[in-house]
Amino acid sequence: MKAVTLNTLKTMKQQGQKIAVLTCYDATFAKVANQANVDALLIGDTLGMVLQGNDSTLPVTIEQMVYHTTCVNKGSDHAFIIADMPFMSYSSPELALKNAALLMQAGAHMVKIEGDLWLSEIIKQLTQNGVPVCAHIGLTPQAVHVFGGFKVQGKTEEQANHLLNTAKQLEHAGAAMLLLECVPSNLATNISQSVSIPVIGIGAGAETDAQVLVLHDMLGLNDKPAKFVRNFMQDKTSIQEAIESYVSAVKDGSFPAKEHQYIY
Numbered sequence: 001m002k003a004v005t006l007n008t009l010k011t012m013k014q015q016g017q018k019i020a021v022l023t024c025y026d027a028t029f030a031k032v033a034n035q036a037n038v039d040a041l042l043i044g045d046t047l048g049m050v051l052q053g054n055d056s057t058l059p060v061t062i063e064q065m066v067y068h069t070t071c072v073n074k075g076s077d078h079a080f081i082i083a084d085m086p087f088m089s090y091s092s093p094e095l096a097l098k099n100a101a102l103l104m105q106a107g108a109h110m111v112k113i114e115g116d117l118w119l120s121e122i123i124k125q126l127t128q129n130g131v132p133v134c135a136h137i138g139l140t141p142q143a144v145h146v147f148g149g150f151k152v153q154g155k156t157e158e159q160a161n162h163l164l165n166t167a168k169q170l171e172h173a174g175a176a177m178l179l180l181e182c183v184p185s186n187l188a189t190n191i192s193q194s195v196s197i198p199v200i201g202i203g204a205g206a207e208t209d210a211q212v213l214v215l216h217d218m219l220g221l222n223d224k225p226a227k228f229v230r231n232f233m234q235d236k237t238s239i240q241e242a243i244e245s246y247v248s249a250v251k252d253g254s255f256p257a258k259e260h261q262y263i264y
């Protein structure tokens with residue numbers, strides 16, 4: 001199987017082919033996800049919640065992210081690998097560069113950072129040093145205590161305009177990908193059409209270029225799933241089948257359906 005690269009993902013956006021992304025934290029699941037033809041694996045800092053049992057992603061350390069990135073890289077033979085930079089690991093351009101280097105050396109092909117317009121400076125520093133960056137905007141879980149909970153973002157016209165402008169500025173700063181979390185579907189559509197880089201959505205409607213879900217959520221292991229989650233394990237007898245079903249639902253546009261979206 002040919003390796004999926006950033007160019008592959010850009011071409012898929014240009015050709016209107018949907019991109020299936022899934023979180024992954026170890027070699028065994030990486031192998032299964034590769035066999036199920038997931039395009040990109042995200043070593044998300046959600047591992048702090050789904051693996052470690054915390055109620056937020058804040059306790060996750062760079063050492064833990066490096067460890068899980070190494071594991072995923074060992075089990076993956078062609079998927080594109082994105083690794084999250086955890087809370088406070090990119091609070092200055094210098095620190096970001098030092099920590100991004102650790103993730104890239106562990107096998108990541110891209111790092112993901114969460115925030116707002118202030119990410120521009122960090123993105124410039126990383127991209128100038130050969131590190132592709134995915135900028136995560138909208139609901140950014142590392143700022144859960146700023147938002148006062150895991151809440152939909154961009155609901156007012158002012159917030160929506162701000163997010164659209166942020167997306168454009170971050171592309172301009174050099175971001176090679178965006179991740180939009182928990183925003184109204186029409187805003188996500190507008191942002192995806194306004195930038196030339198691939199946009200991954202989670203709780204962001206059906207019109208983003210890519211979809212991502214947390215592995216444990218789509219396998220039905222979360223007893224309080226968010227509105228945007230579908231349990232792909234429900235009518236399946238193996239994890240491989242469930243992941244294959246997720247990939248085909250993303251590719252044919254049947255996931256996310258109306259009931260998984262924030263429509264105002």
Ligand code: KIV
Nearest residue numbers: 023044045046202212
């Ligand atoms: O950490 C994570 O898993 C994420 C989700 C948005 C998929 O960033």
